[in-house]
Amino acid sequence: MPRPTPELLKDVFRRMKKAWGPQHWWPGETPFEVMVGAILTQNTAWTNVEKAIANLKGAGVLDPEKLRDLPHSTLATLIRPAGYYNIKAKRLRSFLDWFHERYEGSVERMFETSLASLREELLAVKGIGPETADSILLYAGGLPKFVVDAYTYRILLRHGMIADDATYEEIQELFETKLTSDVALWNEYHALLVHAGKDHCKSRPKCEGCPLDPIPRG
DNA sequence: GACCAGGCACATC
């Protein structure tokens, strides 16, 4: 497996940051909103998630206890624009039940738990996998956990920095061991990778003028 | 109308 150096990873970041600037992630007003958004955005365009969150706010239920009190059908209807609304209503419910029973719906208490333990707890919730858990830890909790997603995989593979069978944990370990443990850096790095995959490269099939072009493609 | 989007759990082999 190719082993990108710390310098290369830093260079990739500098190039993206220079080209596209700060991404201002995560777009959510409170840690709780970020956590809800992390579940709703699973395999879904963020624009659709925004509509769902707007519905929740409009109904005045974007609150741990109020959301948990909603019947399944009501919750599913409100989050309908985010797609997969039945399964996501269940996933939100399982998260909200855990959040209530384990932390009494308190964000402050939740993030008093150590990073490694909290990640294990989140992964044990039905509907929360590695990316959702890590998004919650980094973007809602401000904890040093690097978020890996489909774009991260694609871009790193394209530039020959990982093997095509690299796992989530391997890719995460790559960033976490070769970059300094810096929440602001990891926040921006992941957001820029998503921008690179979503907005930049998608609009340019061969990605002409890609800021990463000086880095050989695999 | 096809194809994709900031995954995950579960079935089947």
Add this chain to the structure above:
DNA sequence: GATGTGCATGGT
């Protein structure tokens, strides 16, 4: 352990 499949709306 690897591979396949269901879940669903809204934008291009």
